[in-house]
Amino acid sequence: MKQVVISGTGLYTPSQSISNDELVVAFNAFVSDYNESNKAQIAAGTVEALAESNSAFIEKASGIKSRYVIDKAGILDPKRMAPSIAERSNDEPSVQCDMAVAAAKEALAQAGKTVADVDMVIVACSNLQRGYPAMAVEVQTALGIDGFAYDMNVACSSATFGIQSAVNAIQAGSARCVLMVNPEICTGHLNFRDRDSHFIFGDACTAVILEDIEQASSDSQFKILDTKLQTVFSNNIRNNAGFLNRCDESGLAKPDKLFVQNGRKVFKEVCPMVAAQISAQLDKLAIPTENLTRMWLHQANLSMNKLISKRVLGREASIEESPVILDRYANTSSAGSIIAFHLYKDDIKAGQLGVVCSFGAGYSIGSVVLEKC
Numbered sequence: 001m002k003q004v005v006i007s008g009t010g011l012y013t014p015s016q017s018i019s020n021d022e023l024v025v026a027f028n029a030f031v032s033d034y035n036e037s038n039k040a041q042i043a044a045g046t047v048e049a050l051a052e053s054n055s056a057f058i059e060k061a062s063g064i065k066s067r068y069v070i071d072k073a074g075i076l077d078p079k080r081m082a083p084s085i086a087e088r089s090n091d092e093p094s095v096q097c098d099m100a101v102a103a104a105k106e107a108l109a110q111a112g113k114t115v116a117d118v119d120m121v122i123v124a125c126s127n128l129q130r131g132y133p134a135m136a137v138e139v140q141t142a143l144g145i146d147g148f149a150y151d152m153n154v155a156c157s158s159a160t161f162g163i164q165s166a167v168n169a170i171q172a173g174s175a176r177c178v179l180m181v182n183p184e185i186c187t188g189h190l191n192f193r194d195r196d197s198h199f200i201f202g203d204a205c206t207a208v209i210l211e212d213i214e215q216a217s218s219d220s221q222f223k224i225l226d227t228k229l230q231t232v233f234s235n236n237i238r239n240n241a242g243f244l245n246r247c248d249e250s251g252l253a254k255p256d257k258l259f260v261q262n263g264r265k266v267f268k269e270v271c272p273m274v275a276a277q278i279s280a281q282l283d284k285l286a287i288p289t290e291n292l293t294r295m296w297l298h299q300a301n302l303s304m305n306k307l308i309s310k311r312v313l314g315r316e317a318s319i320e321e322s323p324v325i326l327d328r329y330a331n332t333s334s335a336g337s338i339i340a341f342h343l344y345k346d347d348i349k350a351g352q353l354g355v356v357c358s359f360g361a362g363y364s365i366g367s368v369v370l371e372k373c
């Protein structure tokens, strides 16, 4: 069986960012407009007044302090509260394609590869900006890669599921070197008028190069010792946007066509499942938890990550053992655990072990155990 390695990673971070304070000012302006416009109905008890958001709550409940976004002005406009992203002609590169190309170039450079070495492209993310042609085929062509490409969506777990697909393809001989990219424009599906979730997401794109160890030449290689995937159906994180929406006009523009979650239930149900999956995987590989140097966890909520790492390690994890990027990136869906890996892998020494783990809608959980070469 071929030994597959991750030989390069890349990250595209948008240039604009929004602090909690800025987001809350915009949200509260919207609330005050709404309550003023509905003053009579609120007084009559037929409409419920909206409550204000606040920065201290956001940081305490989630650990998020700010987020990078594709378009700040549209999100912070209380009359709009959505990013302004102009439609592009079919002859121009798509927004997700541009993000993917930027992250891919860094990953290729780190892996010491050119596009001629790559023969498979996976675009794996929560939201694809169109039905077809596949974003991955556009990315493949923009980079000048021969071979084949396809899209996949497993919500926040898309990247770890994409890694397993790449490993399978390399081991089966259908690809030699895979580019797996995660262009996440999470602000495009976030309801900025919803107090419970308006602070959750940010935008970013990650890229990973995977190949047979025999042909890898990068200074920074991680052997993939094992991948484990799990899915269990749940409606607690759901987005009903889709191509059938126009077939029932009564549902158009309703809040369920954006991200909706029951955050408390997600927290309670997903944390034990994730910890159990990682622990079972380490057991199977006969890796004692004290031999685990790092956990690059999905970045949705700081308390969730603290709970998961504590369950796995049997004690609190240090910031070095379970690095945090959600404070400045917020939840970037499938990109989150890969951003953590990309930014916090260079100090890992040969022979040291770590696990990249993502979790989210589906429910879906993916964990990838790595050993530094």
Ligand code: COA
Residues within 6 Å of the ligand: 052, 053, 054, 057, 058, 061, 062, 156, 195, 196, 197, 237, 261, 262, 263, 264, 266, 267, 300, 301, 304, 331, 333, 359, 360, 361
């Ligand atoms: N500002 C101020 N107060 C707020 C608020 C806001 N923006 N949003 C909610 N609140 C209030 C609620 O009304 C509630 O008030 P009450 O106690 O008087 O009823 C209180 O704060 C607690 O709300 P709750 O929703 O229970 O907060 P929480 O501690 O569960 O934190 C999340 C909310 C979403 C941050 C948290 O549940 C979470 O992160 N869950 C997992 C999310 C996740 O990983 N999702 C995966 C997506 S891929």
